[in-house]
Amino acid sequence: MEQRNLLIAIVLSVGILIAFQFVFERMRPAQPPGLNPGTPVTAPAAPSKVSQSATPAQGTATTAPGVAPTQAAETREAAIVEQPRVKIDTPRLHGSINLLGARLDDLTLANYHETVNPKSPEVVLLSPAGTENPYLAEFGWVAASSDIKLPGPQTRWASSGSTLTPTSPVTLTWDNGQGLVFGRMISVDKNYMFTVTDSVRNTGNTPVKLSHYGLVSRTGTPHVAGYYILFEGMIGYLDGSLQEVKYSSLNPDKPLDYGSNGGWLGFTDKYWLTALVPPQHEGIKARFTHTVDAGVDRYQTDYLGPEITVSPEGAAESSARLFAGAKEVNLLDAYERSGIPLFDHAIDFGWFYFLTKPIFLTLQFFDRLLGNFGLAILLLTLCVKLLFFPLANKSYNAMSKMKLLQPEIQKLRERFPDDKARQQQEMMALYKRVGANPLAGCLPIVIQIPVFFSLYKVLFVTIEMRHAPFFGWIHDLSAPDPTSFANLFGLLPFTPPVILAIGAWPLIMGLTMYLQQKLNPQPVDPVQARMFMFLPIVFTYMLASFPAGLVIYWAWNNLLSIGQQWTIMHRAGAA
Numbered sequence: 001m002e003q004r005n006l007l008i009a010i011v012l013s014v015g016i017l018i019a020f021q022f023v024f025e026r027m028r029p030a031q032p033p034g035l036n037p038g039t040p041v042t043a044p045a046a047p048s049k050v051s052q053s054a055t056p057a058q059g060t061a062t063t064a065p066g067v068a069p070t071q072a073a074e075t076r077e078a079a080i081v082e083q084p085r086v087k088i089d090t091p092r093l094h095g096s097i098n099l100l101g102a103r104l105d106d107l108t109l110a111n112y113h114e115t116v117n118p119k120s121p122e123v124v125l126l127s128p129a130g131t132e133n134p135y136l137a138e139f140g141w142v143a144a145s146s147d148i149k150l151p152g153p154q155t156r157w158a159s160s161g162s163t164l165t166p167t168s169p170v171t172l173t174w175d176n177g178q179g180l181v182f183g184r185m186i187s188v189d190k191n192y193m194f195t196v197t198d199s200v201r202n203t204g205n206t207p208v209k210l211s212h213y214g215l216v217s218r219t220g221t222p223h224v225a226g227y228y229i230l231f232e233g234m235i236g237y238l239d240g241s242l243q244e245v246k247y248s249s250l251n252p253d254k255p256l257d258y259g260s261n262g263g264w265l266g267f268t269d270k271y272w273l274t275a276l277v278p279p280q281h282e283g284i285k286a287r288f289t290h291t292v293d294a295g296v297d298r299y300q301t302d303y304l305g306p307e308i309t310v311s312p313e314g315a316a317e318s319s320a321r322l323f324a325g326a327k328e329v330n331l332l333d334a335y336e337r338s339g340i341p342l343f344d345h346a347i348d349f350g351w352f353y354f355l356t357k358p359i360f361l362t363l364q365f366f367d368r369l370l371g372n373f374g375l376a377i378l379l380l381t382l383c384v385k386l387l388f389f390p391l392a393n394k395s396y397n398a399m400s401k402m403k404l405l406q407p408e409i410q411k412l413r414e415r416f417p418d419d420k421a422r423q424q425q426e427m428m429a430l431y432k433r434v435g436a437n438p439l440a441g442c443l444p445i446v447i448q449i450p451v452f453f454s455l456y457k458v459l460f461v462t463i464e465m466r467h468a469p470f471f472g473w474i475h476d477l478s479a480p481d482p483t484s485f486a487n488l489f490g491l492l493p494f495t496p497p498v499i500l501a502i503g504a505w506p507l508i509m510g511l512t513m514y515l516q517q518k519l520n521p522q523p524v525d526p527v528q529a530r531m532f533m534f535l536p537i538v539f540t541y542m543l544a545s546f547p548a549g550l551v552i553y554w555a556w557n558n559l560l561s562i563g564q565q566w567t568i569m570h571r572a573g574a575a
Helices: 003-022 076-080 329-337 353-370 373-387 387-404 407-417 422-434 438-444 446-461 504-519 526-543 549-574
Strands: 084-089 093-098 103-112 122-124 134-144 170-175 180-188 193-202 210-220 233-238 241-247 255-260 264-268 272-277 283-293 296-310 315-326
Touching: 084 103, 103 315, 122 134, 122 272, 122 315, 134 193, 134 272, 134 315, 193 210, 193 296, 210 264, 210 272, 210 315, 233 255, 233 283, 233 296, 241 255, 264 296, 272 296, 296 315, 329 353, 353 373, 353 446, 373 387, 373 446, 373 549, 387 549, 407 422, 446 549, 504 526, 504 549, 526 549
Parallel strands: none
Antiparallel strands: 084 093, 093 103, 103 122, 103 134, 134 210, 170 180, 180 193, 193 315, 210 296, 233 241, 233 264, 255 283, 264 272, 272 315, 283 296
């Protein structure tokens, strides 16, 4: 009875973990509640350009800029050198602004590389039109009258400087030849936030009505690496709530429109974010769109500001921000405190936000203290064990009593071999007489499931864990153990297939699980005994593909549990 209950608890624990990953995370809303995607949307939205030579028409559904499928895509380097540009050079960003269209379409992250090798290429965030997967940001004006010449994708802007740095903003200018002089001042902080201030001066004798817009467009559907535990797609804080729309959930040519007072919107990847931040005191009309052009998927997030009138000899301006960079927790928290609501929710801490974020902040504190995230995980595990020490002690005491009762239980089975009901009745009476609880042994496994999953989430979604080393062969705690028993952990010169990629740390974890299992009361039923014998093997194989940091946590937790459990059982005479 007690072993069956323990087995059920283990199976349920694993089931909870898998179900939360596969089912609950799939239930995240694909579109904002209350919005029927089949309802025609009439709210105006910011325009984009069908191609590099097209001029937008107000209110017309258009597609993101890109390259025609029949045209061979250029290399990123070739596309960048084709046009005059203003260099971007900050401690954390490299790239350039395209003076043809004044687009931010070339950006790499100076502090992040494609692999753990610091000499590997920088992570590419934005790429210009004409490349395989254009990804860019653009700002501009929409006019109430179609006869007003506005700056577009073919507009050649003049620049006041050649390099944009945190201490030297650049100003772009363009005269439409009809009495309107447009200006654009672009500045950037020491991190990833651009500020774009668009201005217009009316030197004519007729008032002009304009609305400011911003957009981020992306060509091609990105590879989503979340496996149902991580959201990637179009995101924004609009109309007072967080909106998350998966790429697969947005119907082509049926945009989602929102009315909002301020907020933010853009694209979120596992580690990176590109987000528009319009003026927080203005009402805007925002939109998520998905179009398909000759089989190419194109996505866009954009907003349209309120209409303003520029009188003759008058001027007007509108300022917006663009975040383009890494989703660092402390940085997003700082931007949120500066007035960008729920900006930290761009990091998908999940439904257990109240648990996952504190766990991350604790790990970050321990990392600053110890200088290593792996050691921080070990210290966090020790703190969790201390937190649940009284409960675990009670559980292990109960397991000690259960182990001492094993001979008596075996005698009951032999006395009533064909009467299962009488067996259970006598065992319950025995448990009651000595004060044993057969379910108490399940608690050490069950109570660590929320912590286990929260740590898994933290390792999976936070960029601070990306490429964070431990000791020895672990150079990235967010990736699986790279070794394999099949090639003797690298001693043999071949790469084993994925199915045999079971590294040293998963084997250590399996061994500790086996040792802990030997301390527990052993099943009398030989079938149950064989099932329990295979559990460490099953868990070893299952966790082999998990982040190394999580496997290290589990192994260390098992070692601490073994020490605590052995001590209690030794004192009770059941060791």
